[in-house]
Amino acid sequence: MSKLDHTIDRREFVAKLIAQLPDALIVTGLGSASYDVFAAGDRPENFYLWGAMGGSTSLALGLALAQPNRSVVVITGDGEQLMGIGSLASVGAKQPANLTIVVLNNGHFGETGMQQSHCSLGTDLVAVAKGCSIEDAFHVGDIADTAKIAERANARAGTVFAQVAITAEEPPRALPPRDGVYVKNRFREALGFKPF
Amino acid sequence: MSSTAVQPPQWQQEIFKVLKEGGVHQIAYVPDAGHSHVIRSAIADPEIQDVVLTTEEEGVALVSGAWLGGQRAVLLMQSSGVGNCVNMFSLLQSCRFPFLTLVTMRGEYAEFNPWQGPMGKNTQGALELMGITVMRADDPENVGEIVSAAYDAVFQAGEQVAVLLSQSLIGRKKWERN
Numbered sequence: 613m614s615k616l617d618h619t620i621d622r623r624e625f626v627a628k629l630i631a632q633l634p635d636a637l638i639v640t641g642l643g644s645a646s647y648d649v650f651a652a653g654d655r656p657e658n659f660y661l662w663g664a665m666g667g668s669t670s671l672a673l674g675l676a677l678a679q680p681n682r683s684v685v686v687i688t689g690d691g692e693q694l695m696g697i698g699s700l701a702s703v704g705a706k707q708p709a710n711l712t713i714v715v716l717n718n719g720h721f722g723e724t725g726m727q728q729s730h731c732s733l734g735t736d737l738v739a740v741a742k743g744c745s746i747e748d749a750f751h752v753g754d755i756a757d758t759a760k761i762a763e764r765a766n767a768r769a770g771t772v773f774a775q776v777a778i779t780a781e782e783p784p785r786a787l788p789p790r791d792g793v794y795v796k797n798r799f800r801e802a803l804g805f806k807p808f
Numbered sequence: 809m810s811s812t813a814v815q816p817p818q819w820q821q822e823i824f825k826v827l828k829e830g831g832v833h834q835i836a837y838v839p840d841a842g843h844s845h846v847i848r849s850a851i852a853d854p855e856i857q858d859v860v861l862t863t864e865e866e867g868v869a870l871v872s873g874a875w876l877g878g879q880r881a882v883l884l885m886q887s888s889g890v891g892n893c894v895n896m897f898s899l900l901q902s903c904r905f906p907f908l909t910l911v912t913m914r915g916e917y918a919e920f921n922p923w924q925g926p927m928g929k930n931t932q933g934a935l936e937l938m939g940i941t942v943m944r945a946d947d948p949e950n951v952g953e954i955v956s957a958a959y960d961a962v963f964q965a966g967e968q969v970a971v972l973l974s975q976s977l978i979g980r981k982k983w984e985r986n
Contacts, residue, residue, distance in 0.1 A: 639873070659876060664899040667869030670861075671899075674870035677834055677857045678877025698862030702870075705860055792903035796876065805878050808966060 616753035616777040622716050623783045625755055625776060626687060627652040629714070632762035633685060637675060637799075640788075641668040641688025643723040645716055649687050650788035656802035660788040660795055666696030669713055673703055676711040679803070683710050683765045690717040690731040690775075697740065703771060704744035712765040712772040713741075718780040726780060741773035749773035816845035819945075819977060822952030823910065824849045827882060830959050834859060834874045834881035836867040842912035842978045843884040864889030865896035872905040880963055883909040887916075887931040887972070888924065897938035900968045907940070907968040908958060917975035920983055928975075935970045946974040 626648035630638070638658045640646040646660045659675075661668055668688045676684040693700075693715045703711065719732035731737060741749035748764065752774050764772045789795055797807060824846045827835065835850040836859040837843060850858040861867050867883035874881035885893075890911060900907045914921075915928020927934075932942050941961070945954040954971060961967040 637877075661899075663902060664869060664896055666865070667896055667899060670866040670869035671873035671876070673859070674834060674836075674873025674875075674879075674881060675877040676873075677859070678874045678879035678881075696866065696869075699866050699869075701862050702859060702866055706857070792899075796903045796905065799876055800878070803876075803878060808964070 616751055618718060618777045618779050619753070620755050620776060620778045621781075622648050622718070622778040623651055625758060625778065626716070628755065629687075629758040629762060632758060633683065633765055636683040636685045636765060637679060639668050639672040639675065639684065639686050641665070641686070641692030643689060643692065644782065645688045645692070646788050647783075647786045648716070651783070651786035654788065656798040658788070658795075659799050660790075662790045662792070665692055666699070668692055669696055669699040669703060672711060672713070673699065673706065673708060676708040677706065680708075680710055683712065683768055684708075685765050686711070686713045688713075688715055689722065690715055690719060690737065691721045691729050693737060694730055694735070700741050700744040700746065700773070704741075704746050707745070707771055709770050710768040712761065713774070714761060715773070715775045716778050717775050718778050720780050722780070722782055738773065738775050746771050746773045750775075752776040817948065817977075819948040819951035820845035823955050826952060826956045826959055828853070828856070830963065831880055832882055833857060833879040834871065835884065836861055836870045836881060837884035838864050838867070838886070838889050840884070840886040840912045841981075842886075842973055843910070846884060846910075863892050865893045867909075868893050868896040868899060868907070871907060872899055872903065875905050880906075883907075885909065886912045887914050887928045890931045890934050890970075891927045894934060894938060897940065901939050904966060905968070906962045906966045908962040909970045910955065910973060911970055912973045912978065913975040915975075918980045919975070920981060932972065940968045940970050942970050942972060944972045944974065946976060948977055951977065
């Protein structure tokens with residue numbers, strides 16, 4: 613199953629997915645995944661990473677534990693998830709019911725010149741996620757499957773891991789705000805927290 | 809495991825008291841003997857999420873996510889873990905997240921294992937290079953007060969603070985098993 617044809621357009625996929633997640637708190641990995649999420653429409657409930665590579669799933673785990681009544685969705689790339697591969701084990705240990713991890717897998721490090729990633733060289737992140745006891749882990753090869761992911765994310769009935777077979781094409785950059793203090797404060801404000 | 813319950817050191821009890829009374833809801837850790845009472849207490853406390861990590865840098869991101877979601881969280885590690893965190897610390901500066909880590913020291917006092925030396929002797933420097941304020945607790949009498957002061961600086965003033973818990977607090981590690 614890991615050798616799906618990579619036919620999905622990343623921008624279209626992310627836009628369709630987010631349109632079905634109006635109330636979700638979204639954390640992006642750095643690079644193209646953050647551009648995709650921003651291109652779908654900026655919103656205060658998006659937290660964009662511009663660095664901290666490997667940290668998106670861990671940050672989302674802390675957020676998901678703090679906000680059990682909100683759906684938390686990570687949207688990241690295969691390279692970013694690979695750098696934080698151990699965070700899948702930490703998520704598996706906690707099993708947050710409101711956390712969904714979506715890995716846009718083009719099998720390459722897009723931001724640095726399209727070198728092949730481990731996901732082109734044998735690693736199957738769905739198998740890794742399952743091995744970390746994230747049972748609801750699956751491959752996505754069809755854009756219609758955004759509904760399958762969104763339904764699960766909105767239900768908050770268990771940790772979800774989806775690896776999406778996107779093409780390696782790079783759409784034009786759409787740059788989210790990179791002032792981390794601003795992004796942090798507006799995110800917290802959207803949740804009703806005041807600055808101290 | 810001994811069947812007789814051994815009372816944990818007073819200073820470890822005081823650390824947990826500071827965290828609990830301060831309203832910490834998440835305690836993330838890579839374990840160390842010096843943190844064992846706090847970890848056990850977190851696991852036993854239904855109001856605190858204990859999160860075991862595969863590497864310490866996960867914890868830097870995790871406590872930041874907790875703060876985004878309105879909760880206070882702390883990260884427990886030993887000095888070797890500080891080196892694992894260095895790039896992830898940039899998250900704290902870039903977003904100015906409040907950050908409290910408690911670090912048990914190795915490689916500085918009656919150390920048996922030379923492999924602990926290189927990171928242990930540079931733990932404070934590595935933290936300070938990344939903009940994190942370092943406080944030290946050497947005397948068991950002062951641990952509670954120092955952790956409490958760090959706690960206030962972090963969650964009242966939004967600072968990034970590491971408290972180094974001296975290896976002398978934990979004492980010599982017994983290497984030969986009977």
